[in-house]
Amino acid sequence: xxxxxTSRIGEEIWKSVNPQTPIITEKPFSIYSTAxxxxxxxxxxxxxxxxxxxxxxxxVTLTYGTIVAQLCQDYDxxxxxxxxxxDKMGYNIGMRLIEDFLAKSGVxxxxxxRETADMIAKVxxxxxxxxxxxxxxxxxxxxxxxxxxxxxxxxxxxxxPDDGRAQDELxxxxxxxxVLRGSLExxxxxxxxxxVSDVLRGDETTEMRVSLVRxxxxxxxxxxx
Amino acid sequence: MPSNNRTVFSLIIIxxxxxxxxxxxxxxxxxxxxxxxxxxLAGTFHGVHAITRSITPKLPISQPTPSPATSSPGTxxxxxxxxxxxxxxxxxxxxxxxxxxKFRLTCFQTLTGTKFLLFTDPMTxxxxxxxxxxxxxYADYVMKNPFYQLEMPVRRAGSRIQDKxx
Numbered sequence: 001x002x003x004x005x006t007s008r009i010g011e012e013i014w015k016s017v018n019p020q021t022p023i024i025t026e027k028p029f030s031i032y033s034t035a036x037x038x039x040x041x042x043x044x045x046x047x048x049x050x051x052x053x054x055x056x057x058x059x060v061t062l063t064y065g066t067i068v069a070q071l072c073q074d075y076d077x078x079x080x081x082x083x084x085x086x087d088k089m090g091y092n093i094g095m096r097l098i099e100d101f102l103a104k105s106g107v108x109x110x111x112x113x114r115e116t117a118d119m120i121a122k123v124x125x126x127x128x129x130x131x132x133x134x135x136x137x138x139x140x141x142x143x144x145x146x147x148x149x150x151x152x153x154x155x156x157x158x159x160x161p162d163d164g165r166a167q168d169e170l171x172x173x174x175x176x177x178x179v180l181r182g183s184l185e186x187x188x189x190x191x192x193x194x195x196v197s198d199v200l201r202g203d204e205t206t207e208m209r210v211s212l213v214r215x216x217x218x219x220x221x222x223x224x225x
Numbered sequence: 226m227p228s229n230n231r232t233v234f235s236l237i238i239i240x241x242x243x244x245x246x247x248x249x250x251x252x253x254x255x256x257x258x259x260x261x262x263x264x265x266l267a268g269t270f271h272g273v274h275a276i277t278r279s280i281t282p283k284l285p286i287s288q289p290t291p292s293p294a295t296s297s298p299g300t301x302x303x304x305x306x307x308x309x310x311x312x313x314x315x316x317x318x319x320x321x322x323x324x325x326x327k328f329r330l331t332c333f334q335t336l337t338g339t340k341f342l343l344f345t346d347p348m349t350x351x352x353x354x355x356x357x358x359x360x361x362x363y364a365d366y367v368m369k370n371p372f373y374q375l376e377m378p379v380r381r382a383g384s385r386i387q388d389k390x391x
Contacts, residue, residue: 095375096368102336103364106357109316109336186337 057130061156068172072161079169086171090178091185097128098183109187113212114138116189117145120180120210129153139211146196149173149206160200167202171195180210188216232346234328236359237263240376241338243271247379255328255344270342274332278319283308331356339363 068086075081105123110116117135125131131153137146154173160166171177177193184191190213197203234255238247245267250257258266285308310317323330324347333341333356341356341363367379 098337099335099339099360099364099368103357103361 057153058156061153064154064175065158068170072166072170077161077163077165079166083169083171083174086174087178087181090175090180091182092178093175094179094182094184095186096182097179098186101127101183102187113142113189114145116184117147117210121147124183133208137209144209144211147208147210149208152199152206155198155200155206158200171198172200173198173206177208180208185216190214190216231351231355232349233355234344234346236344237267237342238363238379239267239271239340239342242376243268244376246377249381254346270332271340274319274334274340276319278317281317281319282311284311333357333360335360 067089068082071082071085072079075085101124105127107119107123110119121133121135125133125147131149131151133147133149135145136148138144152173154176158172160170160172171194174195177195180193181191191210192213193208193210195207196209197205197207199206232254233251234253235248235250237245240246245264248263318334320332322332327347329345329347329349329352331343331345331352333343333353335341341359343352343356343359345352345355367373373379
C-alpha cells in the first residue's frame with residue numbers, strides 16, 4: 001500500500017529540510033544535526049560520529065515481521081502470549097532507546113503529559129520510524145490519549161494469518177507499546193499502552209491508547225507535575 | 226573558538242541508584258584513588274547531589290494561580306501549588322559544578338537519572354559540550370550494546386581487545 005514512501009527511514013526529514021537536494025549519502029549529515037540537534041559545537045569538537053546511519057526500511061519491516069512470525073510459531077499461535085512477548089521486547093528497547101533520544105535530540109523535561117504526547121508523536125516517532133502519528137482523543141483529565149497511525153512501517157506487506165483467531169487476538173505492532181512503556185518509565189512516567197484497533201485486522205485506523213498511570217517520584221522527583 | 230586547554234582528567238559515571246558504573250582516567254594529574262574510594266566517592270556524591278537539589282530555594286505563592294488549559298493533571302500535583310522555584314522555567318538540577326584550585330568537577334545528570342562526572346582542569350573550556358558528547362557516546366556504545374545490563378558496570382570496549390593480547 002505504501003511501500004515506496006520510506007525507502008529509507010529518516011530520509012523524509014532530510015528532504016523536508018532541503019527539498020532541492022537529492023539524497024547524497026557521502027555528504028556527512030544526520031537527521032539530528034539538521035533538524036533536532038542544536039549543539040553543533042559538539043560536532044566541531046568531535047567530528048567523528050555526526051551522521052546517523054540509515055537502514056533500509058524494508059529490512060526493518062522484514063526483520064520485525066520475521067520476529068513476530070517466529071514468536072507465533074514458538075508459542076504455537078498463542079497470540080496473547082505473542083502480544084506479551086512483543087511488549088516485553090519493546091520495553092527493553094525503550095529503556096535503552098530513551099538515552100539515545102535524549103542525548104541526540106537535546107530536549108528537556110516536558111512540563112505536562114500533553115507536551116509528552118506531542119514529543120512522542122512529533123519527535124520520537126519521527127526520528128525513529130519517520131512517521132508522525134496523530135495525537136487525539138484526550139481524556140478529560142489529560143491523562144489518556146490516542147495515537148492514530150496513518151502509516152506504520154512495521155506493518156507494510158503484512159497479512160495476518162487466516163486461522164480465524166489472529167484477526168481478533170494478535171496486535172502485530174505491539175512492540176511499540178512496550179517501547180513507549182520502557183522509555184517513559186526511564187523518565188519517571190509509568191504508563192499503560194495498548195492498541196485498540198489495527199488496519200491489519202480490517203479496522204478503519206490503527207490506534208494506540210496511552211494512559212498515564214503515575215509519575216514515579218523515587219529517584220528523581222519531577223519538578224512541578 | 227574552544228579553548229586550547231582541554232585537559233580532561235577523568236570521567237565517572239554513576240547510575241541512578243548511586244552506584245559507580247564507570248571510571249576512567251584520561252590524563253594524569255589527579256591523584257589516584259583506590260577502587261573502593263571511587264565507589265565511596267560515587268555514593269557520597271549521589272547523596273550530596275540529592276541534598277543540593279532538595280535545598281533549592283522555593284518561593285511561596287501568595288495567590289493560587291489558575292491552572293492554564295494545558296496544565297498538568299490535577300491528580301499528580303499534591304503539594305506543587307504551594308510554591309514555585311525562583312526561576313520556574315529552569316529545571317532544578319542540584320550540584321552542577323565543584324571547583325578547586327587544581328580541578329573542576331562538572332556534573333551532568335540526564336533525565337533518566339544517570340550522572341556523568343567530569344574532572345577537568347579549571348581552565349578547560351567547553352566542558353558542557355564535551356559532556357554532551359560523552360552522553361551521546363554512552364547512548365550509542367553502552368545503551369545500544371544488547372548485552373549491557375542496565376545499571377550494571379560498563380565494560381570498556383577496549384578491555385576485550387586487551388584481554389586477547391594477554
